[in-house]
Every structure is written in structure tokens, then in C-alpha cells.
Amino acid sequence: MAKKGGxxxxxxxxxxxxxxxxxxVFWAVVEILGHMxxxxxxxxxxxxxxxxxxxxxxxxNLVVGFLGELSLGHAAxxxxxxxxxxxxxxxxxxxxxxxxxxxxxxxxxxAAAGLFGVIVGVPVLRFSGxxxxxxxxxxxxxLKNVLSTTYLGVDSAGIHLAFDQGSFRLxxxxxxxxxxxxxISGINKISPDMMVSFTVGIVLLILTVAFVLNLMNSRAGRAxxxxxxxxxxxxxxxINLTRYKLMAFIxxxxxxxxxxxxxxxxxxxLDFKKYDYNLSINVLVMVVLGGMGNVPGSIIAAALLTFxxxxxRNFSQYRMFIYSIVLIVIMLFNQAPAFVxxxxxLTAKIRGKNAQEPEGGExxxxxxxxxxxxxxxxx
Amino acid sequence: MALLEVTNLGISFGGLQAVSGFELEIExxxxxxxxxxxxxxxxTAFNMLTGMYVPSQGNIVLDGVDxxxxxxxxxxxxxxxxxxxxxxxxxxxxxxxxxxVGMHNRVTYSMWHGIFRDGVFRDxxxxxxxxxxxxxxxxxIADKADYVASQLPYGxxxxxxxxxxxxxxPKLLLLDEPAAGMNPNETLELRETVRKVRDxxxxxxxxxxxxxxxxxxxxxxxxxxxxGKIIAHGDPESVSNDPRVIxxxxxxxxx
Ligand SMILES: Nc1ncnc2c1ncn2[C@@H]1O[C@H](COP(=O)(O)OP(=O)(O)OP(=O)(O)O)[C@@H](O)[C@H]1O
Ligand SMILES: [Mg+2]
Numbered sequence: 200m201a202k203k204g205g206x207x208x209x210x211x212x213x214x215x216x217x218x219x220x221x222x223x224v225f226w227a228v229v230e231i232l233g234h235m236x237x238x239x240x241x242x243x244x245x246x247x248x249x250x251x252x253x254x255x256x257x258x259x260n261l262v263v264g265f266l267g268e269l270s271l272g273h274a275a276x277x278x279x280x281x282x283x284x285x286x287x288x289x290x291x292x293x294x295x296x297x298x299x300x301x302x303x304x305x306x307x308x309x310a311a312a313g314l315f316g317v318i319v320g321v322p323v324l325r326f327s328g329x330x331x332x333x334x335x336x337x338x339x340x341x342l343k344n345v346l347s348t349t350y351l352g353v354d355s356a357g358i359h360l361a362f363d364q365g366s367f368r369l370x371x372x373x374x375x376x377x378x379x380x381x382x383i384s385g386i387n388k389i390s391p392d393m394m395v396s397f398t399v400g401i402v403l404l405i406l407t408v409a410f411v412l413n414l415m416n417s418r419a420g421r422a423x424x425x426x427x428x429x430x431x432x433x434x435x436x437x438i439n440l441t442r443y444k445l446m447a448f449i450x451x452x453x454x455x456x457x458x459x460x461x462x463x464x465x466x467x468x469l470d471f472k473k474y475d476y477n478l479s480i481n482v483l484v485m486v487v488l489g490g491m492g493n494v495p496g497s498i499i500a501a502a503l504l505t506f507x508x509x510x511x512r513n514f515s516q517y518r519m520f521i522y523s524i525v526l527i528v529i530m531l532f533n534q535a536p537a538f539v540x541x542x543x544x545l546t547a548k549i550r551g552k553n554a555q556e557p558e559g560g561e562x563x564x565x566x567x568x569x570x571x572x573x574x575x576x577x578x
Numbered sequence: 579m580a581l582l583e584v585t586n587l588g589i590s591f592g593g594l595q596a597v598s599g600f601e602l603e604i605e606x607x608x609x610x611x612x613x614x615x616x617x618x619x620x621x622t623a624f625n626m627l628t629g630m631y632v633p634s635q636g637n638i639v640l641d642g643v644d645x646x647x648x649x650x651x652x653x654x655x656x657x658x659x660x661x662x663x664x665x666x667x668x669x670x671x672x673x674x675x676x677x678x679v680g681m682h683n684r685v686t687y688s689m690w691h692g693i694f695r696d697g698v699f700r701d702x703x704x705x706x707x708x709x710x711x712x713x714x715x716x717x718x719i720a721d722k723a724d725y726v727a728s729q730l731p732y733g734x735x736x737x738x739x740x741x742x743x744x745x746x747x748p749k750l751l752l753l754d755e756p757a758a759g760m761n762p763n764e765t766l767e768l769r770e771t772v773r774k775v776r777d778x779x780x781x782x783x784x785x786x787x788x789x790x791x792x793x794x795x796x797x798x799x800x801x802x803x804x805x806g807k808i809i810a811h812g813d814p815e816s817v818s819n820d821p822r823v824i825x826x827x828x829x830x831x832x833x
Binding site: 416418437 | 614615616628630650651654655659660662666667668669670671675678679680682683685686687689691692693694695699702703742743745746788789790791794818823824827828
């Protein structure tokens with residue numbers, strides 16, 4: 200038999216090398232162009248969104264591609280992280296050195312998103328079935344709407360929290376942190392130098408990719424993949440399904456929280472209503488285009504789909520048209536290796552006879568007893 | 579005391595009593611057979627022994643531990659492993675990883691060791707690789723360790739499933755129709771492998787099988803089920819000559 204199996208260990212090494220090379224080349228090219236002043240301000244504005252969406256896509260891939268559960272509310276965790284982070288950034292963080300302030304903001308954003316991951320995941324992932332898609336979708340809309348009616352501020356009397364404008368009063372001079380549906384604006388950037396902020400984004404992307412690849416190439420990752428491939432068999436070898444589903448889901452939420460923090464610190468504005476199912480679906484499209492369980496694919500798809508709409512702004516009439524064409528082309532291109540694999544598997548099945556046995560095993564062996572009976576009668 | 583003691587085990591689905599009064603006593607190092615016509619309740623019995631189904635009546639005691647109605651996770655840790663009638667491999671994973679994931683609760687390390695790739699991680703992974711390759715070697719598929727599981731031919735998929743079950747160091751191995759879909763050569767080879775597994779690993783094996791030559795040639799003790807009830811029990815010779823067993827297999831078409 201021809202050796203079609205390939206080498207799996209080599210394959211995972213290739214994935215590592217390709218992923219990190221991709222990120223580093225992107226970083227180096229941007230740095231060089233940046234120092235030569237060859238990047239337009241529009242382009243500069245896209246750098247952090249590309250990092251943030253790449254983190255979103257890679258982390259969602261952990262749930263959708265590797266675990267095989269559908270999540271339609273990834274934007275909610277981005278929003279949770281962004282909001283918690285910004286509240287800290289604009290209050291307690293104000294008098295800190297900027298490096299410390301950013302680090303603590305990231306940690307708080309990640310923790311808040313992780314907490315919501317627990318709140319959503321624990322009740323839902325204990326059951327098998329497709330509840331996760333519905334619950335995440337609903338949660339995303341709920342969080343956005345609740346935040347849009349939240350009023351939060353701090354003055355000398357302490358913390359004020361209200362859910363209607365009427366009962367929300369601050370001392371004169373004190374600045375509210377959340378003002379209901381009004382976007383939080385004027386958030387300070389990570390650094391006045393775009394290249395510094397971009398490097399922070401790249402570092403976080405590298406952390407995300409390293410976490411996901413290391414997790415998936417370890418005992419826990421094998422358990423997660425096993426659950427995706429066959430829940431019953433996974434149970435039979437003693438894997439705790441809930442534990443590993445939660446592990447993937449909560450980790451994914453944590454990284455979405457990080458993405459949310461750098462995204463809003465870059466944009467300087469946090470508008471809750473932008474973090475709805477549209478955004479969640481956009482990230483899902485990146486995951487599907489990049490390939491289920493394909494980490495570098497997610498990064499490339501995130502970069503392209505963030506970059507492309509901006510690039511096409513000049514051709515505004517044809518924008519959506521070209522966008523869809525490109526989507527289709529990418530999809531075909533991306534599916535090509537799968538087609539090749541499918542063909543290989545089909546030929547392997549024809550050659551390695553019986554590869555597709557009908558389900559349900561064998562019929563009871565009556566011939567044996569037929570003979571026995573015959574034998575007895577002959578005696 | 580026996581390794582496994584099953585008393586008066588039963589389960590009903592809605593109104594249907596699929597298995598009732600099921601009794602079994604299994605000793606370490608022996609080979610047992612569970613046979614019966616299609617739909618007799620053999621697989622259902624396996625599902626109760628492995629915690630997939632919660633029995634409605636009866637008791638299962640493994641090595642002194644009551645495992646009745648416990649979770650599959652608990653029972654797997656307690657020492658029962660199984661294969662499935664319709665092969666259930668992790669199709670997208672490599673052959674090697676299928677075996678390694680079988681060691682999930684035997685060679686362990688926390689998620690963080692995996693994330694930081696520390697010494698514990700490398701040590702345990704090396705230990706698993708070695709153990710997995712040794713197991714694959716027993717079944718003669720070590721050279722295909724890097725194949726994706728779904729690329730293996732059918733007979734080797736069955737072998738891989740047994741490897742995965744053995745990877746959890748079971749005290750009792752349950753095989754649900756291991757020879758199904760195999761050609762006579764493969765069946766013969768499988769027979770040797772099953773014997774070898776019993777001897778080398780010194781475990782008890784209980785197997786469901788429709789190939790009577792296979793069952794009679796390999797099992798020391800056989801239990802026969804019909805309509806969820808035991809109709810015969812004993813050594814291959816006495817069971818195969820039992821008129822009730824013959825009648826059960828030849829069924830209604832009494833000629
Ligand atoms: N989850 C279930 N719900 C309802 N009925 C079930 C369930 N599982 C099994 N049964 C019924 O229990 C009976 C025994 O089925 P089982 O699969 O154990 O038979 P079997 O002896 O393994 O047969 P075969 O040799 O064809 O594999 C059948 O009538 C089946 O329909
Ligand atoms: Mg069966």
C-alpha cells in the first residue's frame with residue numbers, strides 16, 4: 200500500500216513553523232514600511248483590527264474547528280473583555296505607568312470574558328446537542344442590550360451603578376464610565392506610536408496561537424479532538440466530556456476578551472451595539488474560510504477579510520460584488536486540498552476493500568447450528 | 579473472588595424489557611463468549627457493563643468495587659475497556675494519537691504542562707509514544723502509526739480499536755463482534771491476536787461474536803442470550819449441542 204498517511208508529527212511541526220513565520224513576516228513587513236513612511240493612515244488604522252480579528256478567529260476555531268461545537272456569540276466575549284478593560288483603564292488605571300496599566304487592563308479583560316465563558320458554558324456544555332449555538336446567540340444580544348442601559352460612575356461617595364438614567368447621579372466634575380447607549384469615547388491609545396501598539400497586538404496574537412497549538416498538541420487537545428470525532432467513543436475511554444468542552448470554550452472566551460481590549464484601545468471608542476451577531480458571524484466566516492481546525496488559515500482569512508472591505512472602498516459601487524467574488528474564490532481555493540484528500544480517501548476505500556462495511560455487524564451464524572442439528576439427526 | 583460479578587442485571591426501554599436476569603462471573607486471564615441471535619440484547623449488556631446505559635435492576639461488581647450505574651468515565655478508570663460493533667475510531671486523528679488518547683487516564687499531566695511544554699510534558703509524551711508503539715507492534719500496525727485512522731483498511735481499523743481499548747490498561751476487555759467484516763484470513767489472524775492479548779496482558783476478555791467457529795475455537799466459557807434472557811451457559815461443547823441454543827438460532831423456521 201502506498202504511504203499516503205503522511206507524517207503527522209511533521210505536519211504539526213509544519214503548522215507551528217508556518218503560523219509563526221506568517222505572523223513574524225507580517226510584523227516585519229509592516230515595521231519596514233512603517234519606518235519608510237509608506238503606510239497610509241488608513242492602513243495604519245487597520246493593523247490592530249487585523250491582529251484583533253486574527254485572535255478572534257483563532258480562538259473561535261478552538262470551539263468550532265477543534266471541538267466541533269457551534270458558537271454564534273463570539274462577539275459577546277470580545278465586548279465583555281473590552282468593557283471590563285475600559286472601565287478599569289479609565290478609572291483605577293488612570294494614575295499608573297502606561298505599561299502596567301495596559302497589562303492590567305488586558306488581564307481584567309481576559310478574566311471578565313473568561314468569567315462570562317464560565318457563566319454561558321457551564322449550564323450549556325453539560326448537555327450534548329446543539330444548544331450552544333442558540334444560547335451564545337442569545338447571550339450576545341442580551342449582553343449588548345444590558346450594557347446599553349447601564350450607567351456606571353465613581354465619585355468621592357463611591358461607585359454608582361444604575362440601569363436607568365434617572366436614578367444615576369454623580370458629583371459635579373466626576374466623569375461617568377458607562378453612559379447607557381452612548382458610546383464610551385476618548386479612550387487613550389496604548390501608545391501614541393502606532394508601531395508600538397501594533398507590536399502589542401502581534402505579541403498577543405503570538406500568545407494566542409502558541410496557546411491554541413500547544414493545547415491541541417497535548418493530552419487535553421487529543422481529548423478535545425476525540426470528543427469532536429466521536430463522543431460515545433470518547434466517553435468509553437474515560438474522557439470527561441464536560442471538562443474538555445469547557446476547557447476549549449472558556450479558553451476561547453479569554454482570548455476573545457484580549458482581542459476586545461486591544462481593539463477598543465486602538466479605536467478609542469467603545470460602542471456596545473457594534474458587538475452583535477453580525478460581528479460574531481463575520482468571525483465565523485473567517486474560521487470557515489480559513490478552514491476548520493486550521494490556525495494559520497484563520498489568521499490569513501482574518502487579515503484578508505479585514506483588509507479587503509477597506510481596500511475596496513474606492514470602488515464603492517462594486518465593493519460588495521468584488522467582496523463576494525473574493526469570498527467564493529478563497530472558499531474554492533481553500534477547499535481544493537480537501538477535495539484532493541477526499542479523492543485519496545475514496546481510492547483508498549476501493550483498494551483497501553471492505554473499508555465501508557454496512558453498519559450493525561454480522562447476521563447471526565445459523566449455518567453453524569444448521570450443521571449441528573444435521574449432525575445430531577444423523578447420529 | 580471473581581474479577582467481575584454480575585447479578586440479576588436488567589434494563590427496559592419504555593415497555594420493552596431488553597435484558598433481564600443477566601448473570602455473569604468472570605475470572606482474570608480467561609476468555610468468555612456472549613452469543614445469541616440478532617437483537618438478543620448482547621450489545622445492551624455491554625452498554626450496561628460500561629456505564630453507557632444505567633441498568634434498571636441488578637448489580638455489577640468489578641474487583642470488589644460496585645460499578646452499577648456509574649459513569650463511563652468511572653468504569654473506564656475502574657478497569658473495563660471496550661470496542662464497538664460499528665467501529666468508532668477517532669477518524670480525523672492519527673493512528674498513534676488514537677492509541678495515546680486511550681491512555682487518557684493512565685498517563686496524565688495537567689493542561690498547563692501541555693501549554694508550557696515543560697519537562698513533565700516531554701517525559702509523559704515520550705512514555706505514551708513508547709507504550710503506544712509497543713501496542714501497535716503487537717497488532718502489526720506500528721508502521722502505520724502516522725496514518726490518519728480513517729485511511730486504514732477495515733481489518734486494521736478493528737485492530738486499532740482493540741489497541742485503543744488496551745491502552746487504558748483494562749482488567750476486563752469487552753469486544754463487540756471483533757471479527758465482523760473480516761475475511762477468513764483476517765479472522766484467523768485475529769484469533770491468534772486475541773489469545774496473545776489474553777496471555778501477554780493477563781486480562782479477562784468477554785467477546786460478542788456471530789462467527790461460531792471463532793467463538794467455539796477461542797472461548798472457554800459461553801453465555802447464550804435470547805430475547806434478553808440467558809438460555810444456556812457453559813463450555814463451547816455443551817453450549818453448541820444444547821437444543822435450546824440450536825432452536826434459538828434456527829428460530830421460527832423449524833424444518
Ligand atoms: N437505546 C435503546 N432504546 C430502545 N431500545 C433499545 C435500545 N438499545 C437497544 N434496544 C433494543 O434492545 C434489543 C437488544 O438490542 P441489542 O443491540 O443489544 O442486540 P444485540 O444482541 O447486540 O443484536 P445484534 O447481534 O444484532 O448486534 C433490541 O430489541 C433493541 O432494539
Ligand atoms: Mg449487538
